[in-house]
Amino acid sequence: MAERVALTGNDSAAYALKQINPDVMAVYPITPQTELMHKFAAYVADGEVVTELVRVESEHSAMSAVVGASVAGARAATATSANGLALMWEVLYIAASCRCPVVACVVNRALSGPINIHCDHSDTMGARDSGWLQLYCENCQEVYDNTIQAVRIAEHPDVRLPVMVCFDGFILSHTLEALEVNDEETVRRFIGQFERPDNLLDVAHAQTFGMFALQNYYYEFKKQQVDAMANAPAVIQQIGDEYAELTGRSYGLLDAYRCDDADVILLGLGSTMGTVKQAADDLREQEGLKCGVLKIRSFRPFPAEQILQAIAGAQIVGVMDRAVSFGLGGPLFHEVRSARYGHQDGPMLDFIYGLGGRDLGLDDAKGIFRSLADASESGRYEPTTRYVGVRE
Amino acid sequence: MAELLKKDEMKPGAIGEGGTMANLYTGSWRTYRPVLDMEKCIHCLRCWILCPDSAVEISEGKRQETNLQHCKGCGICAAECPMGAIEMKLESEFMREEQ
Numbered sequence: 001m002a003e004r005v006a007l008t009g010n011d012s013a014a015y016a017l018k019q020i021n022p023d024v025m026a027v028y029p030i031t032p033q034t035e036l037m038h039k040f041a042a043y044v045a046d047g048e049v050v051t052e053l054v055r056v057e058s059e060h061s062a063m064s065a066v067v068g069a070s071v072a073g074a075r076a077a078t079a080t081s082a083n084g085l086a087l088m089w090e091v092l093y094i095a096a097s098c099r100c101p102v103v104a105c106v107v108n109r110a111l112s113g114p115i116n117i118h119c120d121h122s123d124t125m126g127a128r129d130s131g132w133l134q135l136y137c138e139n140c141q142e143v144y145d146n147t148i149q150a151v152r153i154a155e156h157p158d159v160r161l162p163v164m165v166c167f168d169g170f171i172l173s174h175t176l177e178a179l180e181v182n183d184e185e186t187v188r189r190f191i192g193q194f195e196r197p198d199n200l201l202d203v204a205h206a207q208t209f210g211m212f213a214l215q216n217y218y219y220e221f222k223k224q225q226v227d228a229m230a231n232a233p234a235v236i237q238q239i240g241d242e243y244a245e246l247t248g249r250s251y252g253l254l255d256a257y258r259c260d261d262a263d264v265i266l267l268g269l270g271s272t273m274g275t276v277k278q279a280a281d282d283l284r285e286q287e288g289l290k291c292g293v294l295k296i297r298s299f300r301p302f303p304a305e306q307i308l309q310a311i312a313g314a315q316i317v318g319v320m321d322r323a324v325s326f327g328l329g330g331p332l333f334h335e336v337r338s339a340r341y342g343h344q345d346g347p348m349l350d351f352i353y354g355l356g357g358r359d360l361g362l363d364d365a366k367g368i369f370r371s372l373a374d375a376s377e378s379g380r381y382e383p384t385t386r387y388v389g390v391r392e
Numbered sequence: 393m394a395e396l397l398k399k400d401e402m403k404p405g406a407i408g409e410g411g412t413m414a415n416l417y418t419g420s421w422r423t424y425r426p427v428l429d430m431e432k433c434i435h436c437l438r439c440w441i442l443c444p445d446s447a448v449e450i451s452e453g454k455r456q457e458t459n460l461q462h463c464k465g466c467g468i469c470a471a472e473c474p475m476g477a478i479e480m481k482l483e484s485e486f487m488r489e490e491q
Contacts, residue, residue, distance in 0.1 A: 045488070097405055098405045098406070099404045099405035099406070158405055160405075198403060198406055198408075201491050203426065206409060206410025206411065207403065207406050207407060207408055207409060207410055208406060208407035208409065208410055208411070208413075209405075211406070211407050211408050211412070216396055217396070217402075220397070220398070220399040220402055221402070221405060223399050223403055224399055224402065225405075227399075228404070271415075351464075
């Protein structure tokens with residue numbers, strides 16, 4: 001039986017992990033993720049899971065332990081934020097290349113420096129080329145649902161790649177929201193048993209893991225990863241459909257909100273999309289501006305085709321980036337614009353916002369929609385990249 | 393050399409058999425070569441335990457010659473030998489001898 005509860009984002013992830021009951025979880029504390037591991041450690045101490053909790057000396061070790069556990073055949077998971085993810089960097093690539101279907105909850109936080117503990121996406125944006133899938137969450141319900149689905153997506157034989165479940169630090173991690181949770185039996189049936197077909201402990205069929213591959217083989221291993229990632233969109237959709245049958249909550253690669261007849265569409269990731277949806281509703285009602293919102297759930301793999309479909313009818317498209325690639329602009333903006341090239345025309349603007357947790361309120365979101373409408377009406381699209389709310 | 397496998401013939405992210413490093417020549421960049429004086433060796437096998445490259449070979453509990461295909465010349469065996477039976481000699485000396 002499903003149950004309605006009040007949980008923070010961290011507690012939602014910890015609760016999902018409790019129901020998943022991974023064989024191994026290796027964790028190291030970092031704000032704002034720390035409460036997630038505290039909560040999970042309590043489940044371990046109370047005997048509610050059989051997970052072997054490995055308390056390591058750094059995030060580099062946490063990810064290494066997760067890789068080791070995974071190649072040994074265990075279902076493994078971890079959680080981190082910001083600089084903790086940065087310290088995992090080297091091993092993120094190894095997890096992906098060793099085809100470890102592990103799950104990491106990443107509580108998005110700005111990378112230092114200056115030191116800042118609040119939300120932006122600079123941490124996970126930097127890991128976008130590591131070979132991990134990335135799912136972004138709008139609210140605590142999605143944190144819970146995505147963590148459970150991530151296990152299935154990662155372990156699917158067509159994919160077998162690690163998955164990051166990304167959710168906004170403090171805005172979600174420390175905010176109490178009402179959500180619906182499944183009963184444990186339902187979750188365990190949904191995820192099933194994990195059986196890695198090749199594993200380190202199967203000495204009767206010895207294999208080499210974490211191997212050396214030079215000019216003659218490295219390239220082929222990389223192409224295998226490319227192919228696995230190319231299989232991922234269909235798997236994400238399939239698992240999302242199965243999950244919808246189970247819970248009534250449907251998930252795909254993206255979530256198009258009032259896009260069908262929209263003249264102005266804003267794209268983005270994470271919790272801000274909730275605010276932007278409210279702004280779209282208000283502007284439609286109060287100013288007759290036809291606004292739509294396209295929330296990207298799966299940033300990796302990048303759902304180019306589905307994005308193009310959703311924004312095809314818009315007069316102008318804005319992209320919200322909670323990270324900046326210095327010397328370029330917003331990473332999401334550039335990927336969307338690149339996806340359109342040769343297929344779809346239309347003006348686009350990039351809105352960098354919320355760095356280091358700078359709040360973006362309802363009025364700011366409306367302002368972004370209005371500036372898109374103004375640009376569309378006047379035909380003036382410069383500057384392309386705009387920094388929302390910066391003092392200058 | 394055996395024909396190289398194609399992408400889809402390979403295991404995802406792994407090699408389909410174990411112990412494959414044994415087939416490779418990984419001792420080519422050695423600067424110093426361990427030279428064992430069998431007269432002094434007491435077959436305690438400390439070098440066998442400590443060698444990071446499994447280059448110390450044994451047979452029926454007795455120390456054999458070092459496998460130079462895998463020895464990288466780190467000198468751990470010489471440093472740890474309780475009898476001082478292993479001496480590290482410059483590879484260049486052997487090159488001269490071989491010439």
